[in-house]
Amino acid sequence: MEAFLPYVSVISVALAIYAAIRTNRKELKEETKNDTVEMTTLIVKLENINAGINEIKSDFRTMKTDLDSLRERVARIDESTKAAHKRLDEHCAIDHGGQ
Numbered sequence: 001m002e003a004f005l006p007y008v009s010v011i012s013v014a015l016a017i018y019a020a021i022r023t024n025r026k027e028l029k030e031e032t033k034n035d036t037v038e039m040t041t042l043i044v045k046l047e048n049i050n051a052g053i054n055e056i057k058s059d060f061r062t063m064k065t066d067l068d069s070l071r072e073r074v075a076r077i078d079e080s081t082k083a084a085h086k087r088l089d090e091h092c093a094i095d096h097g098g099q
Helices: 005-095
Strands: none
Touching: none
16 A cells, blocks of 8 residues: 555646646636736727827817918908008098198
């Protein structure tokens, strides 16, 4: 019976090593799966952020175009106002005898 003890010990150690390796593989697969899910979630979030940034850029370009248009209009209105003011000054000068 004592002759079988070393064999039983070796078989027990071999089974323990096998169980440890199998458990380690399962854990590694689970970690890989979890990492993949997390990475996919991050990629989706980054794509959404990128889409938001692109939308903001588009809105900014539109606002810039509108602002340029408003600047032109204000410049024309300013020149028109100056011309009207000059005409009023000339008109008032004629009506009041140059005073």
